[in-house]
Every structure is written in structure tokens, then in C-alpha cells.
Amino acid sequence: MTVTAIKAFEDNYIWAYEVDGSVFLIDPGQADPALDYLRTSDQPLAGILLTHEHYDHVDGVPGLLETYPNTEVIGPAETKAFATTIIQAEDTFERLGKTFQVIPVPGHTKGHIAYLVDGKLFCGDALFMAGCGRVFTGDYSAQYETLKRLKALPDASEVYAGHEYTxxxxxxxxxxxxxxxxxxxxxxxxxxxxxxGKPSLPSTIGLEKEINLFLQANTVEAFKALRDQRDNF
Ligand SMILES: [Zn+2]
Structure with missing residues (x-):
């Protein structure tokens, strides 16, 4: 089983999670780079996972479905314009012979979720290497709780975030x-x-605990102050 980064837009990553020749794509914001990858690697698309509703994470879905019709698209309710299977936060599901754990990670968007499979965390814009997503919801305590939830995962968990912002x-x-x-x-x-030309990712939860100031913030107020500072950096 492998994970490959497919570059999209300026600094997005579409992650290809491959098990026994079947590929799941996570957050395909653009179809073309993902289609190129599938053609080149000569592997069928087995499914698509979405973490949140932003265009740069979902807009490639229709283009992929043109080439791979009937592909299952799993996502939270906020992605219902694209998802064929709506998943609830804290659900688990089985695909590719693996158990996927769904983790609620609200803050960047209200319905943002992350997927944990095989010790690999696909977290969209909830957590970045040495950073975290902007709190577009304005709900800083939700994002603070999200970071606490992620910090509690095993140190060896690999972090596959949605952007190269490291x-x-x-x-x-x-x-x-x-x-x-x-x-x-x-x-x-x-x-x-x-x-x-390599991605900085994946990181690990253990490394993030050492270098990610947002994970180190001990109160919501400290987290918000840091986030405000970063928004103006
Ligand atoms: Zn986003």
C-alpha cells in the first residue's frame, strides 16, 4: 500500500492511496492531473474521498466521473453536491479491505472531516505541517478542539495535508x-x-507536536492570537 502526491493548482495535493492496484483519490480539486496520474500508473479508480466543501478539494470530481462513471464519492454532508455516499463524523467504514475512521475536524469549515486509515491521516485543511487551516467559520474553539483531537492520535500517524504550505x-x-x-x-x-521537487509531506503527529505552534497553544485565546498573527503574516 502506497500514498502518492498528485500536484494540483498552485500548492494543492490530491493524495492517491493505493491498495493492491486500486486507487482512492483524496480531495481531487482538479480532474486533469488526477486523470494523468491514473493513466500513467495504469490503475483503476476505486473511489474518491472528500474532506470538505472548498472548490480546490472537490471541483475535479465531475471530470473524473466522466471517465470513471459510477465511482463512489464519499464525503461529509457539506459536499453533497459531489458526494454519492454521505458519511457522518465519527463513522467508520470498510473499503479496499481497510477500515477507515472518520474524525470530525470542524473549524476551517463547519462539516470538515478527516480520514484515518492504516495510520495515515488525510486531513484536508484542518492541519498542515507546522500549521493549520484558516478558521473561516469564525469558530475558534471548534478548531482548537479539532487540534486537540488530532494531537491525541498516535505519534506515528502520518499526516497528509491538502496543501504545500510548510x-x-x-x-x-x-x-x-x-x-x-x-x-x-x-x-x-x-x-x-x-x-x-518533492513534497514536504507527510509529516507525523509526533513531529507536529514538536514543531506546530498551533498544536502547542494551551488555550483557545492563545490559539486565536496565533492564528490572527499567521493570517497577517
Ligand atoms: Zn479549504
Missing amino acids: RTNLNFALSVEPNNAKLKEVLKDVEAKLAQ
């Missing part, structure tokens, strides 16, 4: 904690990966 996130973190040696070390590693 460099900017680390630079922001260093503007807050200029002497943080761990942040500097991770930024160096990330710069090397990006220079080779």
Missing part, C-alpha cells in the same frame, strides 16, 4: 520563536525536499 508555516513559526533549533533543522530538511 515553508511559509515554518518561516512564520521562526518569526515567533527565532531561536528554536528544531524549527531551523526541519526547515532545512524541507527546503532540500522542495528543491528536489
